[in-house]
Amino acid sequence: MTRPVRVLFFATARTAVGRAEVDWPVPPGGISAAALAGELETAYPALARTLVTSRLVRNGRYVRRRSERVRPGDEFAIHPPYGGG
Amino acid sequence: MTRPVRVLFFATARTAVGRAEVDWPVPPGGISAAALAGELETAYPALARTLVTSRLVRNGRYVRRRSERVRPGDEFAIHPPYGGG
Amino acid sequence: MSVRLTARPLSIPQAWRELEGPGTGAVVVFAGRVRADAGPLGRVLALVYEAHEGPALARFRALESRARRRFGVTRSVIWHRVGRLRVGEVSVIVGVASPHRAAAFRAARDLIEELKVTVPIWKTERARPVRRPRRPRDRRAGRSAG
Amino acid sequence: MSVRLTARPLSIPQAWRELEGPGTGAVVVFAGRVRADAGPLGRVLALVYEAHEGPALARFRALESRARRRFGVTRSVIWHRVGRLRVGEVSVIVGVASPHRAAAFRAARDLIEELKVTVPIWKTERARPVRRPRRPRDRRAGRSAG
Numbered sequence: 001m002t003r004p005v006r007v008l009f010f011a012t013a014r015t016a017v018g019r020a021e022v023d024w025p026v027p028p029g030g031i032s033a034a035a036l037a038g039e040l041e042t043a044y045p046a047l048a049r050t051l052v053t054s055r056l057v058r059n060g061r062y063v064r065r066r067s068e069r070v071r072p073g074d075e076f077a078i079h080p081p082y083g084g085g
Numbered sequence: 086m087t088r089p090v091r092v093l094f095f096a097t098a099r100t101a102v103g104r105a106e107v108d109w110p111v112p113p114g115g116i117s118a119a120a121l122a123g124e125l126e127t128a129y130p131a132l133a134r135t136l137v138t139s140r141l142v143r144n145g146r147y148v149r150r151r152s153e154r155v156r157p158g159d160e161f162a163i164h165p166p167y168g169g170g
Numbered sequence: 171m172s173v174r175l176t177a178r179p180l181s182i183p184q185a186w187r188e189l190e191g192p193g194t195g196a197v198v199v200f201a202g203r204v205r206a207d208a209g210p211l212g213r214v215l216a217l218v219y220e221a222h223e224g225p226a227l228a229r230f231r232a233l234e235s236r237a238r239r240r241f242g243v244t245r246s247v248i249w250h251r252v253g254r255l256r257v258g259e260v261s262v263i264v265g266v267a268s269p270h271r272a273a274a275f276r277a278a279r280d281l282i283e284e285l286k287v288t289v290p291i292w293k294t295e296r297a298r299p300v301r302r303p304r305r306p307r308d309r310r311a312g313r314s315a316g
Numbered sequence: 317m318s319v320r321l322t323a324r325p326l327s328i329p330q331a332w333r334e335l336e337g338p339g340t341g342a343v344v345v346f347a348g349r350v351r352a353d354a355g356p357l358g359r360v361l362a363l364v365y366e367a368h369e370g371p372a373l374a375r376f377r378a379l380e381s382r383a384r385r386r387f388g389v390t391r392s393v394i395w396h397r398v399g400r401l402r403v404g405e406v407s408v409i410v411g412v413a414s415p416h417r418a419a420a421f422r423a424a425r426d427l428i429e430e431l432k433v434t435v436p437i438w439k440t441e442r443a444r445p446v447r448r449p450r451r452p453r454d455r456r457a458g459r460s461a462g
Binding site: 093095096099100142145146162164165167168169170 | 366
Binding site: 008010011014015057060061077079080082083084085 | 202219220221222224225228250261262282285286287288289290291292293294
């Protein structure tokens with residue numbers, strides 16, 4: 001059995017999903033960032049609006065191409081616009 | 086006997102005069118600020134250079150006209166350019 | 171140089187001690203506090219800050235290097251609090267020390283502006299609700315990050 | 317609002333406490349410290365600050381009003397030390413609190429710039445002398461002003 005991807009939701013993404021993180025199963029060879037975001041949006045329709053303005057982050061780095069692969073054991077985060085300070 | 090004027094020297098004025106303050110006798114009717122500065126310059130020639138760039142202060146307020154009278158009991162100060170901070 | 175993301179109250183005197191040292195003629199410290207503003211949900215009673223810890227600390231360190239490189243800052247502090255903060259509490263401290271004051275002011279201002287738009291930290295209002303009740307899932311917010 | 321001219325060490329934590337209060341979302345504090353610069357007399361070991369106390373405090377209060385009027389500052393601190401200060405010691409603290417950070421930064425910067433050119437305070441270097449001996453009359457410098 002492959003390890004899942006640990007998905008983190010922050011701020012409006014967390015509110016939309018109703019939780020801060022979830023373990024998401026992916027195929028052994030991984031899945032594109034775009035496809036993973038699509039699966040999450042299907043599972044949590046309220047996430048759609050937030051995804052439009054969010055950046056996707058894989059293992060602490062911004063996803064630059066939507067084809068970038070997310071592999072088992074990776075951390076995948078949804079970053080709505082920042083608001084610290 | 087009339088009270089003197091208390092004259093205060095700061096920074097380069099203090100260095101030129103060699104002391105921080107002095108009681109300066111003035112006539113009962115007072116003396117113009119310009120005349121008082123002249124007397125001080127005569128008494129302390131090293132003060133001349135500092136006086137050029139200094140402001141004169143009577144009782145905590147800048148002397149605006151050189152004819153302004155300084156009276157017995159007044160405080161008269163020589164303010165070289167400021168350098169706080 | 172000090173970066174910090176913590177659920178514990180931020181101490182100004184402690185931040186100041188980090189900025190002491192030779193060659194630091196000018197010190198500028200900015201602190202942000204939770205204001206009792208009227209928000210969309212009512213009057214703000216508290217803010218909950220959350221951060222993506224690893225990337226946030228990495229950004230703090232990048233901002234620190236930027237301050238050194240661009241403004242000649244000799245020491246800096248970038249501290250942010252996470253979790254639930256009541257009105258009046260300090261959410262962020264940025265501070266810099268440098269030989270001259272012009273650079274210190276510019277560096278401190280630059281740090282806080284960059285922090286606000288480039289560091290993965292978010293705040294959510296906890297207001298005196300106008301009508302609707304607090305949702306139970308909101309309790310999950312404000313994960314502490316160290 | 318707090319103005320102070322003192323021969324005693326300036327306390328940053330104490331200055332900070334003066335700036336606490338409602339409606340103060342942003343706090344900016346500037347502190348100036350004596351640097352070990354090379355001056356005309358040699359390497360600076362200390363600075364002696366002197367002030368014309370009454371007029372200096374009156375100017376501090378005028379600067380305080382200006383900060384309130386021009387920048388909407390809700391609280392401020394203008395503290396300056398007098399007497400002999402060694403390298404590393406804090407000579408001045410200006411601090412402001414205001415609802416928003418842009419105004420707080422501008423106000424703090426304005427305060428220190430105005431202070432330097434409009435307040436009757438002077439500093440004299442005490443350096444490791446290159447050749448000439450210290451003059452005895454220099455001991456009179458640095459009258460404390462409260």
